[in-house]
Amino acid sequence: MSAADFLLAPEVQKILTVVYAAPDQQFSFSELAQRCKLPAEDVARTVAHLVGSGILKLHKPKGDEAEAVAIDRTFVFYGELRSIAFKSFAAVEPVRAMLRGKFKDSVVRAFILGEDADGTLELLVVHGQLMPDEVAMTLACQKLSKNIHRHLKMQVISNISFNGLTPRDAVTAKLASGAAIEIIAPGDTKAQLAVEKVGLLQSAKKKLATLGRSAG
Numbered sequence: 660m661s662a663a664d665f666l667l668a669p670e671v672q673k674i675l676t677v678v679y680a681a682p683d684q685q686f687s688f689s690e691l692a693q694r695c696k697l698p699a700e701d702v703a704r705t706v707a708h709l710v711g712s713g714i715l716k717l718h719k720p721k722g723d724e725a726e727a728v729a730i731d732r733t734f735v736f737y738g739e740l741r742s743i744a745f746k747s748f749a750a751v752e753p754v755r756a757m758l759r760g761k762f763k764d765s766v767v768r769a770f771i772l773g774e775d776a777d778g779t780l781e782l783l784v785v786h787g788q789l790m791p792d793e794v795a796m797t798l799a800c801q802k803l804s805k806n807i808h809r810h811l812k813m814q815v816i817s818n819i820s821f822n823g824l825t826p827r828d829a830v831t832a833k834l835a836s837g838a839a840i841e842i843i844a845p846g847d848t849k850a851q852l853a854v855e856k857v858g859l860l861q862s863a864k865k866k867l868a869t870l871g872r873s874a875g
Contacts, residue, residue, distance in 0.1 A: 685727040769843040
């Protein structure tokens, strides 16, 4: 289920996931059918609807090339529709589902910091007491990348490191930008927060301070 189900049919969502991941690329009908794992007739019917609506534009074949389609950036709602796709079925929802499903015991927060020119998603994952298994995370990201047709660039840090970020850190600026989206918030998973260990010297200072207040 997607938050966009009321607005866009499943076939439309699958095709838009592919074309929005590479907005400058042209796709033949057979390529779309293969990437979307849809029957050729469903792709032909859906593409005809999207072309008629102005969302996609048809490129006439040259020579022996097959007929192809691409995103039409002049579509009046291009920005709005792309944003809806990104915030639901094309990026946010599948990334969130992967982290909540396979890593619910370790991930306490997660953000999509943005995407670069080639559609690569930059992710920040914050773990608690347990750190996500590196091999499992790599395999999960590879599978997800294939499903959403985008590369993933992920940074994993502890909640202690996250809380210690300063304005000088590059990640802080990205989190403060309008492009960053929090996809997992505190309490969304079963992960427990890591507790910062207090050194012996710090512990002694705290005890002395407590004793001093009691004596006063």
